Amino acid sequence: MSQHYDVLIVGAGQAGAQVAGELLDAGYPGTVGIVGAEDIPPYERPPLSKRYLSGEVSADALLFRAADRWAADGAELLLGTEVVEVDPTAHVVTTSGDYQLGYGRLVWAAGGHARALPVPGADLTGVHYVRTLEDADRLKAQLPSAQRAVVIGGGFIGLEAAAAFAKAGMEVTVVEAMDRLLGRATSPMVSEFFAQAHRSHKVDVILGHGVAEITGAEGTVRGVTLSNGREISADLVVVGVGLVPNIEPLVQAGAACTNGVDVDEFGRTALPDVFAAGDCANFANTHTRQARTRLESVQNAVEQGRTVARTILGLEHPAPPIPWFWSNQYDIKFKTMGVLTGYDTSVVRGDPSSGRFSVVYLLDGVVIAVDTLNNVRDYAQAKALINSQALVEPAVVADPAVQLKDLVAKKPAHVA
Structure with missing residues (x-):
């Protein structure tokens, strides 16, 4: 074994960078290593198909921190390196160059590859x-x-x-x-x-x-x-036909894996001292009636990274936030709040031909998600409405003159 880290993070994307950043900013006293398959420090990926592709931002602008900043803050980058094997008993990983790294805790944030x-x-x-x-x-x-x-x-x-x-x-x-x-x-x-x-x-x-x-x-x-x-x-x-989670070393190590590697509410896998976060993590979703969900979004990677870091630091965990996502195309600013899987009713607010409208998704009379298109007001108010679990009437929701925030105080679904 050539090197040992108290926390070894596999993956240099949003989730991996989030875990490392949270640990370093909190003054974590142990050693932190970040393994990245590419020869570049951790960087943002969503702009690759947006502002970077159009030339609006440079490669340097994508970096979370410069390489020397990571070192100065206390993390060692191991770039151009892939982990091909995990030994959860010995707490050792093996890289593609047959190099072994020991860990106290392993964070798997390797994301996925294009299908x-x-x-x-x-x-x-x-x-x-x-x-x-x-x-x-x-x-x-x-x-x-x-x-x-x-x-x-x-x-x-x-x-x-x-x-x-x-x-x-x-x-x-x-x-x-x-x-x-x-x-x-x-x-x-x-x-x-x-x-x-x-x-x-x-x-x-x-x-x-x-x-x-x-x-x-x-x-x-x-x-x-x-x-x-x-x-x-x-x-x-x-x-662009989908993403395949990079989880094979964890599968071979015996981790529970369905669509991604299964984690609990603290980001822990079934393997001792092994966590996972980001695009490759299949988590227990409290915001849907599905047992598990794997989300590919910046917000999800950030929140799961934060959860894993807080678990390692021994800090309390706030309630998991409602997932959200965004996409810009032409002059369309699309934002969604919540997870619309399993809805039984959809309600359109506004006139789609105007280019500004929302679609509200309900399950058993309760709002579970809201899609907004160039509608900042509805997006800003959607979170509180979803959190309130209020029973609402579709006809009322459909009226764009009724603000979503005015529905928050209605009777919650769990009240008889």
Whole structure:
């Protein structure tokens, strides 16, 4: 064993940086190591498909802290390193270079990798995934010479990339195998709104058809063939069909893993002294009726990172906050509060054709989530309403003249 850390953090993304930052800022007296697969200090990833791709921010602006700042604050960075094995009995991890690191407590915040598209031609030059800074740099380098882009996958990353391409004057096609965009993230009403928004910017949105092949010449992409036989010319292709959690070493070590690695309300896994946080963590969600949830968002990574750090520090834990998420596309500022999984009623507030409206989701008469589109007031008031567990009437919620905050004082669902 070459080195030992009181806390060893595997993963240099939002969750890993949050754990480390919380420990250092609290004056944690032990040694802290951060293992990162990339050769760059911990940095923000959401801007890669937004402001970084469009050139609004630099790579340096993405860093949580400069490399020398991490060292000065008391954390050692081990970059360009991957952990391939965890021995929970010996409290040792082994890296891809066959280097062993000991730990007192291990925090697994390794996130995930982009799901590969299993079709011929997926390895051609000009086919891109946007998960890392290197991915984004490779894509940015091709943008000046590209005229036609195909985005495979109608999730947030794909749509944000499509919006950036359209704003740059490219001919853009979005291909989504499901019958609507954002099918796993929002309701049909919001899906249709985004489809129309992209079409209004001359983006060709194709729904209900998958990709059969990515075609090329001399090793470089030239087009995409759909499952119905249609051929679309392309200079570049962006694939955004989901994320696969990086949990294999924990699976092999015997951790309980379903969709990600299972953690309790304190971020603890089934392995002794091993925690997990961020995109790879499947946690007990108190805000839905599902037993467990894995969320891919900055807010979730921050809160889970904070929870793990507080557990290590022996501090009390506040009640878990309501999850939220945001996405900017064109002039649309989309923000959602809560988790809409399992709703039985959706209520539209406002006129979608105006570009400013909200969709409120209820389960048994209780608001569980709110999607807002260019509606700052509803978003600001949604948290208190969801927390109140108030019983509300859909017809009242639908009236945009009624503010959501005025519904908070109504009778809670648990009161007889």
